Structures are given as C-alpha cells and as structure tokens.
Amino acid sequence: MKVDFLIIGQGIAGTVLSYTLMQAGQSVLVMDEYKPNSASRVAAGVINPVSGRRFTVAWQYDQIYPVAMQVYKELEQLLGVQVFKPRDIYNVLPSEQLREAFMERTTGLSYMEDPSEERVSAYDQWLDQPHGAAIVKGATVLLHNLLPAWRSYLKSHNSLREERLELSGLAVSPEGVKYADISARYLIFCEGAAIVNNPWFNYIPFLLNKGEVLQVQIPGFSTPDIIKRSVSLVPQTLDTYWVGATFAWDYPDEAATQEKREILEKGLQQLLKVPYQVLEQLAAVRPSGTDRRPIMGLHPQYSSLGIFNGLGTKGTSLAPAMAAEFAAHVLRNEPLQADTDIKRFFNRYRG
Template sequence: MEVDFIIIGQGIAGTMLSYQLLQNNFSCIVIDESRPFTASKVASGVINPITGRRFVKTWMIDDVMPIAKQQYQALENFLQIAIFQETKVIDFHPTLQMQQAFNKRLIKEKDYITDEISSSTYQEYFNFHYGLGKIAPCYLIDINKLLSAWKKYLIEHNILIEEIFNEADLVLEDNQVFYKNIKAKKIIYCNGVNAVQSKWFKQLPFALNKGEVLFIKIPNLPTNNIYKNSFSLIHWKDDIFWLGSSYEWNFNDELPSEEFKSKAIKALDQWLKIPYSIIDHVASIRPTNTERRPFIGFLPQQPQIGILNGLGTKGCSLAPYFANEWIQNMLHQTPIQKEANVNRF
C-alpha cells in the first residue's frame, strides 16, 4: 500500500487532520488502537472563549472559533450527523472574589460576557449566593459521535488500521517511510499522551494532566446551557450530564479516584437543588505541556516525521484550526504560527 501520509491516532487531532487531508486530495492511512478512555473520548467537547479565574479570552480564540465552527459544520454535512451546537455558559460565581473578577472584565470582554441574566430562571434548580454571569457564544461538540462516525467512514473506505502502532517497525529513508506493508511520504503522530514514549519527541516539554469526570442523571434540568461554578455540568445525552473536571498534575495512574468522586458529589450536593443519580465515573490524561502551546509540523532534522499534539485542555478548538493551518502550509507554504510550530525546539 502506498499513501502520502500515515497518521498515528484517531483522537480529535488525527480525526481533524485526516479529514482535512482527504478533503485536499492527499491520501492517508490512519492507525489507531481504539483505547476506551482517551482524552478525546472523555472530553466534554466545550469551546469556551473566556476561561480561567481572571475571565480572559483564551489564546487566539477570535481566530480559532470561526475555523472550528466551519470545520465541524462541514463534517456534519459530510457525515450527515449532528455534532455542533452553539450554546452559553451560565457562570454561577462560586465566591465573592470570582464575582468581582467577572464584573471587572465586563467591559473589556463585552463580546463574550455579560451580567444581564435573570437569576430567577435558575433558582428552581441551583443554590447560589454570588450572582450569575453569562458567557456566549460557546460551542459544544459531540466528540464521541464525531469520532465514531469518522471511524466508520475510515473503515468503509479502508483507511483505518485498528492496531497498536509499534515504532520499532518504522523504517525511515530519504523522503519516505515504511511501516510493515505501507510506504508513505510522511508519518504524522497524533497519538496524544503516548507521544512521550516516542524517541522522536524527547525534546518536547510535555507535562501531562489528569482529568476525572462523573456522569450524572438529572431528570428535569434544562439541557440547553452549560452550568459552571467550581465544576461544570454539561449536557451529554438524554437526561445525562457530564460533571467535571479535575486538573491533576501529580498522579500515579489514569484511573478514577474516590477522592475526586467524593469532592464532586459534595460540591454538587451544595449546588444542585433537584434529585440526581450517578451513572459512571471515568478519567483520562490530557496531552498538556509546560508552554501551554501546541506542537505542529515536521521535524526540522527528520522531515518525514510530523506531529499534531500538545493540544492540552483545548483540543476541540485547536485541532480544527491547526490542522487547517498546517495543510495550508503544505499546499501554499503559508507560515505555521511561530508559537505552535514544532521547529521551535
């Protein structure tokens, strides 16, 4: 088999990259081991323009949101699925300090935040003491539906190999690579946290972060908002909500912990007024790094090898944008953002 690209991994990075490569008439083969609790499968799928304790715009969000919307809507049409939703975050300020921090940003971030929101609508469902704010527009992507539908498309077109990629079997030659019976011009790693095990990426400052999530059944809670205080409640499907998440820098394993569960339940008991039940508890590791910027491009010393990774806490917004930017670079030699280009290492 001969292709332009071998892509390792079909998380959100490998999905967006393989989709956009095929759209631009490149050929590829994707190798994915189909692990159950990858970062992309556990993610809530939110694109929120305003984050952090100081309520500032996230990096490049004005550029990233339009491309994300365009790419997810194009995928909706292409795969005939509904995965993209425009929504809002109802921010229940958890403390007086957070309320003040929000109010301080009302003018500066007026394109995205407002305090014009009726409290009475939410008093039926939640306890809160420091007022509400609204962040909009936000996007919510049904990543699991997207990953499954894209996987099905790849299988139907013989573009997916469901197995573990073993780097020891990769052979590099000038301007080409060989992997088992596949010959390709390039190989691109979209393998999330597993990139830390690769011999090619030892220089990249990965600093992985664990996140845990509870799935909660809450009959009667309106599903058209994202609710946030110290945790976020995000509609998942039917009357099930995603409750998360933790950001753990020191961890011994990638398993769900009792510590997170009891903390989340305690917070939910204080916040939510209506009955709920716990359905599931999962965890995964984010491909975060000390620079909080992605790693994109071919390696200067080994140009047959590329990477789209380091998407950290923001894979849903960054993957469509940087897959597009990289492909434009391949086609028209337009630059890849300096802060994201892997050639900075």
C-alpha cells in the same frame, strides 16, 4: 498500499488533521488502536472563550473559533450527525468580587452577557446561586457523535487500520516511511499522551495531566446550558450530565480514583439544591506541553516524520485552525507560528 500521509491516532487531533488533509486532495491512511479512555473520548468537547477568575480570553480565540465552527459544520454535513452545538455557559458566581470582575468584562467582550432576572430565577429551584450568574457564549463539539462517525467514514473509504503502530516495525528515510505493506510520504503522530514514549520526539517537554469526570443523572433537571461553578455540568441526554473535570500532574496510573470522585461530588453538592445519582466515573490523560501551546511540525532531522499534538485542555477549539496551519506548512512550506512550531524545542534536542 501507498499514501501521502499515514496518521497515527484518531482522537480529535487525528480526526481533524486527516479531514483537513483529505480536503486538500491528499491520500490519507489513519491507524488507531481503539482506546476507550483516550482524552478525546472522555472530554466534554466544550469550547469556552474565557477562563479563570478574571474571564481571560483564550489564546487566539477570535481567530480559531470561526475556523472551528466552519470545520465542524462541514463534518456535520459530510457525516450526517450533529457535531457542533452553540451553547451558553451559565457561570454561577461564587462571590460579589467575581460578579464585579464579570461586570467589568461584559462591557468589552461580545461573548459575555448579563442574564435576565427571569433566566436566573428559572434556575433558583435547582441551583444554589446567591451571587447570581454570568453568561458566556460557547459551544460543544459532540465528540461521541463525531469520533465514531469519522471512523466509519474512514473505514468505508478504506482509509483506516484499527491497530497499534509498533515503532520497531517502522523504516524511516528522507523520502518517506515504510510500515508493513504501507508506504507513506509522511507519517504524522497524533498519539495524544502516548507521545511521551515516542523516541523520535522525546526531546519535547510534555507535561501530561490526568482528568477525571462523572456522568450523573439529575432527575427532572433539563437544560441546554452548560452550568459552571467549581465543576462544569455539560448536558448529555434529557437529564444526564457530564461533570468535570479534575487536574492531576502526579498520578500512578490512568484509573479513576475515590479522591477525585469526592472532589467532583463536593463541587456538585455546592452547586445543586436537588439530589443526583452518579452513573459512571471516567479518567483520561490530557496531552499538554509545558508552555500550554500546540506542538506541531516536522522532525528537525527526519523530515518525513511529523507531530500534531499538545492540544492540552482545548482540543476541540484548537484542532481545526491548528490542522489548517499544519497542512499549509507541510504542503505549501508556509511557516508555522513560533508559538506552535516544534522548533522552539530544537536547542534542547541539539543539547
């Protein structure tokens, strides 16, 4: 089988990149070893324009959000499943200082809003919110719809291999790569956290971190909003919610832990006035770089190999704009931004 691009991994990175390249008229084969706890399968898919106590606007948000919205809506049309859902993020404010910080920001940012008294009081029976709340206009990408639907689409177009790429079987030359019966002009690694075991790119400083989440049921409580305090509640079905997420940079394995469950439950108990039931606990590793920027480009020496990774905590908002940038670079030789280009690690590679 001969293709322009062999893509390794079908998380959000491999999904959006394969779609973008196909839209650009390229032939693509995706190879993915199914992993139930890949970052993209455990994530809630939240797109949040701001973060932290000062409501700092996310990196390049005003450029990346319109691209994300457009690509996810196109995928929604193509696949016939819901993929993109704009949502308000209802931030329960933990103190008066945070209320003041929020009020300062609302004047400058269009995606911040002071909720009406009626809206706040409608939550009073469910949430402990003595300092009120702040609304941020965000969205969710329904990864549990998108990933399997894109997988089926690839399968039906004979563009998916459900298997693990063994690096020992790969032959790399300046003209392309060969693997079993496949020859490709480019092989792009979208492997998520598995990248740290990839000898072609081990000069890049990744700082993986593990996140844990709960799935809970809150009987009778149903809202379209994301509720956020020290934990976020992201609506799933009628009265079930994704609750997350924790961060750990030092961890022995990818399994869920009692310690993080207690942290998540403490956050939940601070937020809720009503009982809940834990249905499930999940854990996954986020593929982050040390500078918290995407990591992409072609290998400095083996130019038929590429990487599209480092989406960190913001895979859903970043993937579409970054995939467009990556495709323009490889197909039309357009430069990558200095912030995202793997060239920023090149000196380390030479050293």
